[in-house]
Amino acid sequence: MSRLVVVSNRVADPRKTAAGGLAVALAEVLNNTGGLWFGWSGRIVEDGGQPSLHTQHAGPVTLVTADLGQSDHAAYYVGYSNGVLWPVFHYRLDLADFDDGYIAGYRRVNQQFARQLAPLLREDDIIWVHDYHLIPLAAELRALGCTQRIGFFLHIPLPPPLILAAIPGHDWLIRALFAYDVVGFQAEADLLHFDNYVAAEAHAQPVGEHRWRAFNRTVQAGAYPIGIDVDEFQGLAQAHEGREMFERMRREYSRRKLLVGVDRLDYSKGLPQRLKAFRALLTRYPETHRSATLIQIASPSREDVSAYTDILHELESLCGSINGNFGELDWMPVRYMHRTVARPRLPGLYRASRVALVTPLRDGMNLVAKEFIAAQDPADPGVLVLSRFAGAAEQLKEALMVNPYDVEGTANAIHLALQMPVEERRVRHESLMATIRQYDVHWWCNAFLDTLAQAESAESGTPWL
Ligand code: GDG
Numbered sequence: 077m078s079r080l081v082v083v084s085n086r087v088a089d090p091r092k093t094a095a096g097g098l099a100v101a102l103a104e105v106l107n108n109t110g111g112l113w114f115g116w117s118g119r120i121v122e123d124g125g126q127p128s129l130h131t132q133h134a135g136p137v138t139l140v141t142a143d144l145g146q147s148d149h150a151a152y153y154v155g156y157s158n159g160v161l162w163p164v165f166h167y168r169l170d171l172a173d174f175d176d177g178y179i180a181g182y183r184r185v186n187q188q189f190a191r192q193l194a195p196l197l198r199e200d201d202i203i204w205v206h207d208y209h210l211i212p213l214a215a216e217l218r219a220l221g222c223t224q225r226i227g228f229f230l231h232i233p234l235p236p237p238l239i240l241a242a243i244p245g246h247d248w249l250i251r252a253l254f255a256y257d258v259v260g261f262q263a264e265a266d267l268l269h270f271d272n273y274v275a276a277e278a279h280a281q282p283v284g285e286h287r288w289r290a291f292n293r294t295v296q297a298g299a300y301p302i303g304i305d306v307d308e309f310q311g312l313a314q315a316h317e318g319r320e321m322f323e324r325m326r327r328e329y330s331r332r333k334l335l336v337g338v339d340r341l342d343y344s345k346g347l348p349q350r351l352k353a354f355r356a357l358l359t360r361y362p363e364t365h366r367s368a369t370l371i372q373i374a375s376p377s378r379e380d381v382s383a384y385t386d387i388l389h390e391l392e393s394l395c396g397s398i399n400g401n402f403g404e405l406d407w408m409p410v411r412y413m414h415r416t417v418a419r420p421r422l423p424g425l426y427r428a429s430r431v432a433l434v435t436p437l438r439d440g441m442n443l444v445a446k447e448f449i450a451a452q453d454p455a456d457p458g459v460l461v462l463s464r465f466a467g468a469a470e471q472l473k474e475a476l477m478v479n480p481y482d483v484e485g486t487a488n489a490i491h492l493a494l495q496m497p498v499e500e501r502r503v504r505h506e507s508l509m510a511t512i513r514q515y516d517v518h519w520w521c522n523a524f525l526d527t528l529a530q531a532e533s534a535e536s537g538t539p540w541l
Pocket of ligand 1: 416
C-alpha cells in the first residue's frame, strides 16, 4: 500500500480533539498507511533567515512543518491567498486587492515548500494537496522531477470563468492545476465552472467524463462533497461537556426558543444579512419578542486582512442596535460573541437550539450545517435554515432553503422554522441525517483517494510554469 502524504497550509495534530473532523479523518487514513503531513508551522521568521523545518511524530504519522519569512508570509498568506484568491473565489471582486507583488511571494512560498518536501518523498507515495494556498505546488514538485500521483482538493468554491478571468494571471493558476492527476471540488456547480473554464479559456480537449487534456497533461476532475465524522461528533454530544452545555442552555432558555449561528467572522458567511433578517423577524412578527433569542458565535479570523475588521464593526453595530431597539430588562434578542467556543461544547449548543442559521453568501460546503444535524435529538430535532449558495445546499435538500440577500424572505423562513410542528421536523431531520451519514468524511477521503490511486503515474520533468 502506498504511503499517503498530505500537504495543507496548516497542519493539525491529529491526537488533539480540537483538531476537528477533517484532521481526524485524515489522521485515520494516515494511520492506516503510515504517513506524512506537511505544511506551514505557523511561525514567521525575519527575512533573510534560513526557514527551518520542524519534525514531530504522532504515532505512525510524521508531521513536518516549515517556517515562513516575514515578507513571504505577507505576500503569500495575507496578500495573494486571502486578499486575492479567497475574495474572488467567493465571487467578491470588489474586495480583491490585486497588488503586483503578491503573486511572486505566493509562487516563492510554493517553491520553498516544494524544495523542502521533495527530498522527503518516496517513489510510490500518493500526495494529496489541500486548498487555494497551494495551487501551484504540484507544478513546482513536477519541475523538481517528482513523478508521484498528486491530487488537489479545493475547499472553497470555484467561481464561473468570467469571474475567475478577472484575476491577473488566472491562466497561470489554471495551468498549474494541470500538474495534478486529480482535481476535486466540493460541489457539482464548482465542477461545472472548472469544465467551462478549461474548455473556453485553456482550449482543453475532453478525453472522458470531466477528464481534460491540455499543456501535455491529462487531469481528472470530480466533485467530492466533504462531510463530517458523524460518530465522532455524536460522541462529543454525549460526552460530559456536551451534555452539561446542553442542560445549561435548556435551563437558561426554558421559556424561549434558541436560534444559533456559528461561523468564523468572515464576509463570506453573510453575518450582517443574517442579523438584518433577524431584525426583520422581530419587526414583522411581534410574537417572537421575548420568545426567541439568537446566539451568534463569530470566531476571530484573519484579523490582519482589512476587510475582516470592516465586517467586525458592521456586525457589532447591528447587534447593538437590535438589542437597543428591541431588548427588554429581562430579554436580549441577540447574544453575540466574538470568541471561539471550545469544540466539545458545540454539540450541546446545537442540540439546545430550535433553529440553526447557516446563511453564507457563498461557501464551499459549510460543515456547521452538518454538525447541527448530527447533534439533534431525533425525537425533537431542530430546523436547519440554509443558504442556497452554500455547497451543502446541493445535498441537504430537506433544509429550509433561503436566499440570504433576500432579508424579508429569510425572516419568513426563520418564522416558519420556529413554528414547524414536530412531525415535520422529524421527517426532514431523518432524511438529512441519512445524507450526512452516507456522505461522511470517511466517504469523502476514500472517494477522492480511490480516484487518485487509480490515476496513471504522472509524466514529469516539464518546467510547468
Ligand atoms: C472551509 C470552507 C468548507 C467555527 N467556529 C467555532 C468553531 N468552528 C468550526 C465549526 C466547523 C468549522 O469551524 C467551520 O467549517 P465551515 O465548513 O463552516 O467553514 P470554513 O472554516 O470557512 O471552512 C467551507 C470547509 O473548509 C471544509 O472543506 O466546508 O466551505 O470555507 O467545524 O464547528 N469551532 C470551535 N469554536 C468556534 O467558535 N471549536
